[in-house]
Amino acid sequence: xxxxxxxxxxxxxxxxxxxxxxxxxxxxxxxxxxxxxxxxxxxxxxxxxxxxxxxxxxxxxxxxxxxxxxxxxxxxxxxxxxxxxxxxxxxxxxxxxxxxxxxxxxxxxxxxxxxxxxxxxxxxxxxxxxxxxxxxxxxxxxxxxxxxxxxxxxxxxxxxxxxxxxxxxxxxxxxxxxxxxxxxxxxxxxxxxxxxxxxxxxxxxxxxxxxxxxxxxxxxxxxxxxxxxxxxxxxxxxxxxxxxxxxxxxxxxxxxxxxxxxxxxxxxxxxxxxxxxxxxxxxxxxxxxxxxxxxxxxxxxxxxxxxxxxxxxxxxxxxxxxxxxxxxxxxxxxxxxxxxxxxxxxxxxxxxxxxxxxxxxxxxxxxxxxxxxxxxxxxxxxxxxxxxxxxxxxxxxxxxxxxxxxxxxxx
Numbered sequence: 001x002x003x004x005x006x007x008x009x010x011x012x013x014x015x016x017x018x019x020x021x022x023x024x025x026x027x028x029x030x031x032x033x034x035x036x037x038x039x040x041x042x043x044x045x046x047x048x049x050x051x052x053x054x055x056x057x058x059x060x061x062x063x064x065x066x067x068x069x070x071x072x073x074x075x076x077x078x079x080x081x082x083x084x085x086x087x088x089x090x091x092x093x094x095x096x097x098x099x100x101x102x103x104x105x106x107x108x109x110x111x112x113x114x115x116x117x118x119x120x121x122x123x124x125x126x127x128x129x130x131x132x133x134x135x136x137x138x139x140x141x142x143x144x145x146x147x148x149x150x151x152x153x154x155x156x157x158x159x160x161x162x163x164x165x166x167x168x169x170x171x172x173x174x175x176x177x178x179x180x181x182x183x184x185x186x187x188x189x190x191x192x193x194x195x196x197x198x199x200x201x202x203x204x205x206x207x208x209x210x211x212x213x214x215x216x217x218x219x220x221x222x223x224x225x226x227x228x229x230x231x232x233x234x235x236x237x238x239x240x241x242x243x244x245x246x247x248x249x250x251x252x253x254x255x256x257x258x259x260x261x262x263x264x265x266x267x268x269x270x271x272x273x274x275x276x277x278x279x280x281x282x283x284x285x286x287x288x289x290x291x292x293x294x295x296x297x298x299x300x301x302x303x304x305x306x307x308x309x310x311x312x313x314x315x316x317x318x319x320x321x322x323x324x325x326x327x328x329x330x331x332x333x334x335x336x337x338x339x340x341x342x343x344x345x346x347x348x349x350x351x352x353x354x355x356x357x358x359x360x361x362x363x364x365x366x367x368x369x370x371x372x373x374x375x376x377x378x379x380x381x382x383x384x385x386x387x388x389x390x391x392x393x394x395x396x397x398x399x400x401x402x403x404x405x406x407x408x409x410x411x
């Protein structure tokens with residue numbers, strides 16, 4: 001029996017900015033509300049931490065947070081020529097690896113910070129073809145490949161560039177990831193982040209279906225012990241999982257078992273991206289069944305106890321989705337999930353965590369009801385909402401008492 005639940009809203013994906021952006025779990029000015037969510041499905045659009053990459057994005061739960069964008073002034077004629085200058089230089093010196101590398105490094109250096117990037121400020125659409133030519137010609141030069149990928153990642157920050165992604169670009173990234181096999185961690189990370197940024201534009205996800213991009217990303221989860229590679233690869237999968245076809249590709253690439261293993265990875269940023277991706281994936285019943293068969297429901301319940309609100313919210317969203325399936329719902333109850341969800345409701349003021357937890361409880365506690373008995377279900381929903389209100393009032397009262405004690409001390 002499938003039970004409908006309250007939708008779980010989650011924060012959306014952000015850009016992963018090249019260069020030392022600090023990791024953060026907060027929202028950015030690019031937040032979008034979760035798309036394609038229904039009463040039965042909780043999708044998390046991007047609770048992520050920052051990696052050293054381009055656009056980070058997942059869908060229901062999107063990947064890495066970028067620098068907060070601020071209003072940008074129109075570019076001057078000189079600043080808007082930055083990429084054009086790079087193109088001219090590469091055409092002229094295409095066969096000189098030294099000069100090609102120097103030109104790419106200069107472009108990356110000058111556009112490293114989003115706020116100072118003349119390329120990002122420029123409204124012109126940039127063709128990546130010259131960079132793809134460089135990748136074809138200098139495919140054995142790891143330094144040139146790395147700088148080329150960083151350049152593509154910078155270009156993919158711009159919406160107009162993401163809207164004009166070619167199949168050739170996607171196929172090039174697929175080839176690089178497959179040939180690299182994480183022998184060079186920076187190439188693996190940069191290639192993943194290019195895909196992350198590209199897939200921030202939902203229409204590009206379907207273009208991955210005729211390539212080996214998704215299998216290559218999934219392999220990185222298994223092969224890599226490098227935190228930055230894992231963050232970039234999971235971040236890309238998070239963006240891809242925002243669309244039905246993307247979730248299907250991840251499932252067919254045997255990505256579910258490998259993602260589940262990362263739930264226990266000893267790094268909160270990796271855990272956060274992973275549970276956000278699984279949150280998206282569990283909107284598909286087949287994924288719920290796989291997770292139940294793998295015995296990973298207790299791992300998801302355990303994440304509800306995390307100090308990180310982002311991790312706990314996505315875990316609650318997963319349980320909301322998982323609890324639509326009878327056997328999985330039973331597993332939640334057998335592993336004390338009902339008590340943990342109830343505790344989560346009253347131990348936080350975060351509305352997303354509260355709503356996701358209530359949605360899961362509605363599925364679990366309402367499972368014995370006839371779906372046609374709308375009145376009973378509404379009554380249960382009302383009781384849970386009232387409990388939540390009482391908890392919020394209690395919290396407010398405690399805050400007022402604390403303030404009162406403070407004022408008395410001051411007197």
